[in-house]
Amino acid sequence: MTQTLAEMAVEVLTTADGREKTALAHRHAAAWRASRSGEAPEIPVGQASPPLRPSRPEKPELLDPRDVPRRRPGSLKGQIAILHAVAHIELNAVDLHWDIVARFTDVGFPPGFYDDWVQSADEEAKHFNLVCDCLERLGSHYGALPAHAGMWRAAEDTVDDILGRLAVVPMVLEARGLDVTPGMIEIFRKADLPDVIAALETIYAEEVHHVAYGSKWFHWLCGRDGLDPKPIFHNLVQRYFHASLKPPFNEEKRAEAGLPPDFYWPLAAETPPKG
Numbered sequence: 001m002t003q004t005l006a007e008m009a010v011e012v013l014t015t016a017d018g019r020e021k022t023a024l025a026h027r028h029a030a031a032w033r034a035s036r037s038g039e040a041p042e043i044p045v046g047q048a049s050p051p052l053r054p055s056r057p058e059k060p061e062l063l064d065p066r067d068v069p070r071r072r073p074g075s076l077k078g079q080i081a082i083l084h085a086v087a088h089i090e091l092n093a094v095d096l097h098w099d100i101v102a103r104f105t106d107v108g109f110p111p112g113f114y115d116d117w118v119q120s121a122d123e124e125a126k127h128f129n130l131v132c133d134c135l136e137r138l139g140s141h142y143g144a145l146p147a148h149a150g151m152w153r154a155a156e157d158t159v160d161d162i163l164g165r166l167a168v169v170p171m172v173l174e175a176r177g178l179d180v181t182p183g184m185i186e187i188f189r190k191a192d193l194p195d196v197i198a199a200l201e202t203i204y205a206e207e208v209h210h211v212a213y214g215s216k217w218f219h220w221l222c223g224r225d226g227l228d229p230k231p232i233f234h235n236l237v238q239r240y241f242h243a244s245l246k247p248p249f250n251e252e253k254r255a256e257a258g259l260p261p262d263f264y265w266p267l268a269a270e271t272p273p274k275g
């Protein structure tokens with residue numbers, strides 16, 4: 001019997017090892033693409049019960065963000081710590097995208113919704129491996145350092161709220177990635193690590209699409225249900241994201257991803273600079 005897309009997603013979510021999880025993510029994404037292009041028999045979206053929390057490897061040890069040691073970006077140790085944190089974010093993102101595929105099958109999204117998130121999950125799997133390869137070339141590996149424990153919180157908070165999930169995960173958390181990645185690339189330019197720069201540039205280019213998919217499906221759902229997207233967005237971020245948004249924002253990339261300033265500036269603790 002053919003596996004449904006939702007079952008494939010759950011299989012990824014319940015695989016603990018990072019390299020195995022991402023290999024499976026690539027395989028299932030390729031199968032979905034082949035089915036959608038007509039090269040392979042159709043894969044139904046189906047239905048499944050994703051776990052509340054995805055399986056993860058025994059290492060890294062997960063700590064409260066306050067207990068994760070501070071990193072000095074000028075040292076090799078600090079650079080490894082940054083890459084380790086990025087690897088952790090990417091692995092979490094793999095699970096986040098498969099989770100949205102499996103969890104909201106009753107909402108009635110068109111197939112393009114699944115195309116977008118399967119594509120994103122496939123890219124996150126690539127990002128994880130790219131960053132792990134960089135770590136290994138620097139003599140470290142994913143799991144060598146402790147990592148943030150709170151990463152899955154947004155997913156748990158929004159298990160039964162698809163609009164909340166779209167607002168907080170792609171449109172807040174992944175958009176934040178667009179704000180901070182150029183600075184990170186600068187750190188590795190100074191450290192003269194071209195393979196790390198190349199990996200981060202790939203991540204930076206592809207993350208714009210993930211934010212854009214978030215905005216696209218958020219607006220689609222609001223439109224279908226007759227909701228005004230902007231106040232709904234503000235309301236959901238205040239409910240599920242327990243802090244104000246942190247400028248400076250990457251206004252250009254956010255615009256490219258379909259996030260206008262009046263979506264995020266009202267949620268910042270400060271007012272936008274004049275001019």
Ligand SMILES: [Fe+2]
Nearest residue numbers: 090093124127
């Ligand atoms: Fe990513």
Ligand SMILES: [Fe+2]
Nearest residue numbers: 093174207210
């Ligand atoms: Fe992403």
